[in-house]
Amino acid sequence: MQLYARRRLGNYVVVxxxxxATGFGLLFLVFVLGTLLANGVGALSPxxxxxxxxxxGSAGGLMNAIFGSLVMTAIATLIGTPTxxxxxxxxxxxxxxxxxxxxxxxxxxxxxxxxxIIIGLFVYAILVVPMGHFSAWxxxxxxxxxxxxxxxxxxxxxxxxxxxxxxxxxxxxxxPKWKVIVTVTYRSAVQGMLTGVLLAVARISGETxxxxxxALNNQFWSSNLDRPMANLPVVIFQFAMSPYADWQALxxxxxxxxxxxxxxxxxxxxFFASWSGLQK
Amino acid sequence: xxxxxxxxTRRRASGGAGDAAFHGLTIFFATLVLMILGGVIVSLxxxxxxxxxxxxxxxxxxGAWNPVTENFGALxxxxxxxxxxxxxxxxxxxxxxxxxxxxxxxxxxxxxxxxGTMIELLAAIPxxxxxxxxxxxxxxxxxxxxxxxxxxxxGEIPGFGILxxxxxxxxxxLTAGFILAIMVLPFIASVMRDVFETVPxxxxxxxxxxxxxxxxxxxxxxxxYARVGVIGGVLLxxxxxxxxxxxxxxxxGNSHHVNASILQPGTTISAALANxxxxxxxxxxxxxxxxxxxxLFIITFxxxxxxxxxxxxxxxxxx
Numbered sequence: 256m257q258l259y260a261r262r263r264l265g266n267y268v269v270v271x272x273x274x275x276a277t278g279f280g281l282l283f284l285v286f287v288l289g290t291l292l293a294n295g296v297g298a299l300s301p302x303x304x305x306x307x308x309x310x311x312g313s314a315g316g317l318m319n320a321i322f323g324s325l326v327m328t329a330i331a332t333l334i335g336t337p338t339x340x341x342x343x344x345x346x347x348x349x350x351x352x353x354x355x356x357x358x359x360x361x362x363x364x365x366x367x368x369x370x371x372i373i374i375g376l377f378v379y380a381i382l383v384v385p386m387g388h389f390s391a392w393x394x395x396x397x398x399x400x401x402x403x404x405x406x407x408x409x410x411x412x413x414x415x416x417x418x419x420x421x422x423x424x425x426x427x428x429x430x431p432k433w434k435v436i437v438t439v440t441y442r443s444a445v446q447g448m449l450t451g452v453l454l455a456v457a458r459i460s461g462e463t464x465x466x467x468x469x470a471l472n473n474q475f476w477s478s479n480l481d482r483p484m485a486n487l488p489v490v491i492f493q494f495a496m497s498p499y500a501d502w503q504a505l506x507x508x509x510x511x512x513x514x515x516x517x518x519x520x521x522x523x524x525x526f527f528a529s530w531s532g533l534q535k
Numbered sequence: 536x537x538x539x540x541x542x543x544t545r546r547r548a549s550g551g552a553g554d555a556a557f558h559g560l561t562i563f564f565a566t567l568v569l570m571i572l573g574g575v576i577v578s579l580x581x582x583x584x585x586x587x588x589x590x591x592x593x594x595x596x597x598g599a600w601n602p603v604t605e606n607f608g609a610l611x612x613x614x615x616x617x618x619x620x621x622x623x624x625x626x627x628x629x630x631x632x633x634x635x636x637x638x639x640x641x642x643x644x645x646x647x648x649x650x651g652t653m654i655e656l657l658a659a660i661p662x663x664x665x666x667x668x669x670x671x672x673x674x675x676x677x678x679x680x681x682x683x684x685x686x687x688x689x690g691e692i693p694g695f696g697i698l699x700x701x702x703x704x705x706x707x708x709l710t711a712g713f714i715l716a717i718m719v720l721p722f723i724a725s726v727m728r729d730v731f732e733t734v735p736x737x738x739x740x741x742x743x744x745x746x747x748x749x750x751x752x753x754x755x756x757x758x759x760y761a762r763v764g765v766i767g768g769v770l771l772x773x774x775x776x777x778x779x780x781x782x783x784x785x786x787x788g789n790s791h792h793v794n795a796s797i798l799q800p801g802t803t804i805s806a807a808l809a810n811x812x813x814x815x816x817x818x819x820x821x822x823x824x825x826x827x828x829x830x831l832f833i834i835t836f837x838x839x840x841x842x843x844x845x846x847x848x849x850x851x852x853x854x
Contacts, residue, residue, distance in 0.1 A: 266748035270641060276633025277642075277650070280724070283717050284657045287668050294671070338564050345561035359565045362572050365839045368771060369832075370778025372805045373575060376812075376828045380578035400571055407568065433557035461661020464780040464805070468812055488663050492781065495667045503671075510667050514660060521659045525652065 288514070295511025298504040303512075307476045308490060311499040317509055319476045323484040324513075327391055327470060328460055330480075331398035336452055338399070339406025346407065347414035348436055360411075367404040374400050375465035383469060391484035394470025401462060402455040409451025413444040450528045457520035461513050463488035487513055575832065583826035585818055594826060600791035602816075607823035609830055611791045615708060615801035616831070619783060620776040622712025622797065627719045627776075628769055634720070635727035640749055640757075651728070658721035666785035669714045674786050677713065678705025682798055685709075700796040704788070708797040711787040715779055719772035726768030730761045730849065763852075767845030774839040778831060780805035804831040 302316045309315025342359070350356020374397055382393040417440050425435040441448070471483040472493060487509045494506035580587075586607065590597065597608020638650055682703030690699035734757050742752045758765065788800020789810050802810075804827045815821045 262748055262751070266750045269750040273633040273637045273641060276630040277637045279630055280634050280657065280720055281653060284653055287660060287664065290668055290672050291664065338567060341561050341564035342568055345565040349558060349561060355565070359568055361843060363568050364843050365836060366568065366572060368774050368839050370780065370805060370835055372778065372780045372808050373828055373832050376582070376808070376825060377575045377578050380582050381574065403568065403571070431551070431554050433553045436557070457659060461663055463663045464809055467809055471813065488661070491663055491667060495670060495785070506667060510664050514664055517659055517661065518656060521656060
């Protein structure tokens with residue numbers, strides 16, 4: 256009986272600790288989001304979207320940074336999506352029990368978690384040094400490189416979910432393999448693949464480290480892709496570390512904007528995935 | 536009849552050409568992934584070469600960082616990277632284990648999905664947000680409450696107390712490690728959850744049927760079965776912690792000194808890069824920073840490769 260009581264007590268302790276751990280994790284989610292709201296909402300104003308980043312001590316907004324982030328994310332998506340989808344297609348459709356496929360899969364999973372600042376150094380070496388200056392192009396390429404492994408991974412997973420019978424039926428009708436993939440497999444996995452792209456966009460929209468060495472920052476409005484361009488993450492970094500209260504307020508507003516965008520993208524992607532019945 | 540057959544042949548031929556082209560296209564983009572990795576390695580070695588040639592292997596154990604005399608060493612950033620990641624793992628692993636245990640064994644079914652989603656949202660928040668939060672909220676809180684308590688209790692222990700020496704600054708290695716713990720928590724927890732779920736229900740039910748408590752089922756059935764995967768998840772989290780940049784840069788204080796006390800400022804490889812790279816004047820300064828990046832790349836590459844191999848092994852066992 257004593258043994259039984261001891262075991263039960265031990266179990267209560269572990270269950271209690273496990274509950275506490277979960278509470279601890281959720282507490283920080285609420286804590287971080289709560290602070291963001293408390294500090295960010297007060298700093299939100301229409302001028303955020305209509306004025307460029309100010310010098311310290313005067314009023315301004317984040318228009319140039321928001322524009323820069325949108326532009327670079329868009330270009331990165333345009334580069335990263337086709338690349339990632341085609342590489343993922345190779346892994347799912349052509350590379351079962353294939354040495355090259357296994358190797359690519361392995362390397363891709365490492366790139367997926369590799370420090371993004373290293374990607375910044377890489378793009379600095381291949382684009383910024385030869386061009387002689389920082390540019391929005393370099394920033395976009397760095398973001399695209401971070402995006403690619405995410406899309407490769409989700410594309411492969413989603414294509415693997417498509418039942419083989421579908422491919423066989425199309426092949427039996429005489430369709431060549433590429434046509435089976437493009438018109439049958441892609442079509443039945445399209446929601447899942449789009450989910451992957453959304454998650455990848457969410458992943459890069461807060462990336463700061465790779466932009467530090469590539470797009471840098473720009474105090475002024477600039478739409479020239481060949482020049483340094485302002486972007487939200489780097490502006491937040493610079494403004495939050497500054498001693499000026501009005502810069503810090505703008506940093507909070509920017510942080511709130513980015514987090515809201517990312518949470519919307521994430522929840523949207525999840526909703527999309529469950530709606531298409533392709534929940535992982 | 537002949538025309539029909541000819542048309543069929545022609546179509547097959549065009550299908551063949553289209554197939555070859557499409558196959559080639561996918562192979563090209565797949566090898567692009569390999570080329571990115573290769574490019575990263577080559578560009579890092581090339582950029583770091585002047586520093587590697589000048590300092591040699593001594594670079595790793597040199598504690599100096601002096602841009603004026605161009606004497607650079609990686610000891611302080613490497614030390615900071617390892618210590619902050621260690622603190623992150625010490626806090627993050629038990630908590631992640633608790634979360635995974637709660638989600639897989641204890642929580643009611645309707646709560647599983649929302650809880651999993653919330654933990655994953657924690658992973659989706661970008662590191663700059665943790666950074667700004669750490670700087671303005673966490674660091675002052677740690678300075679006010681946690682550090683004085685640590686100094687008064689653990690700091691009093693002879694010998695061991697050196698870890699908690701010095702004034703409570705808020706900004707320092709401990710705060711950086713703590714913020715990293717929160718950041719890697721969702722990664723480790725979600726891998727552990729997935730791994731726990733690969734355990735065949737039959738095994739767990741047999742143990743429950745014999746009268747085992749939840750704790751006993753987890754420690755004697757689930758953990759032995761999923762051990763490799765758990766280690767893989769932990770290594771994955773470690774890989775993240777080692778390379779994490781922005782959150783650490785905000786709160787670590789950026790000082791190139793090796794300090795035994797975890798309450799004092801330090802630096803990590805990625806924080807040094809983020810802070811100094813664009814301002815580095817002189818070839819040797821920049822090359823030394825790139826050499827730091829190269830060291831970080833090698834460390835994370837091996838940690839992540841080990842994580843991946845562990846998880847693959849589990850997959851093979853399960854399959």
